[in-house]
Amino acid sequence: MAEMSDEELFALRDAWYSEAAKQTFETLPTFVKSLKDFPGHDYNTTVYAPSAAILGMAWSMAEYFGNTGFQASCIMWEFITNWMGVYHNKPLKLVNYADMLYPQYQHHFEKTITPDTWMWLQEQAKKKLEESGYACDEVKEHWKSIIDGKVPFGYTVRDLTWL
DSSP states (O other): OOOOOHHHHHHHHHHHHHHHTTOOTTTHHHHHHHHHTOTTOOTTHHHHHHHHHHHHHHHHHHHHHTOOHHHHHHHHHHHHHHHSGGGTTSOOOOOOGGGGGSGGGGGGGSSEEOHHHHHHHHHHHHHHHHHOSSSOHHHHHHHHHHHTTOOGGGOEEOOOTTO
């Protein structure tokens, strides 16, 4: 199969994702098999095919359970933190830059971290300083400043739970 243009690839991806949103428990096995058996998989399609399969499962489960948007966001975070080991048990933030269009979301773009995140950073800095013999002096000094209470990179610590 000839290499697809970006336009063809994105059209295929969008078609797969559109089909994923229509899946039920009954149709899902056939859908997943069609994704697996797509002729001419390449570096890009081997990302979009599993993504479409996962979306199909998520949509069919959400339909079955009647999941809310809030629950869908919890599912997304569960997936991110459990699929990507680098994110497991670490404080994360997802930024939707479209929110910059609305003044009521200004707090989303302030350089603030929660007290829990600050405490986690200080604990990690202490742990790394104690365990790491390979870090350069500049990194070690940065860790020490965090341990000593200096919030890095111009951030401030603020409880954001009320927002």
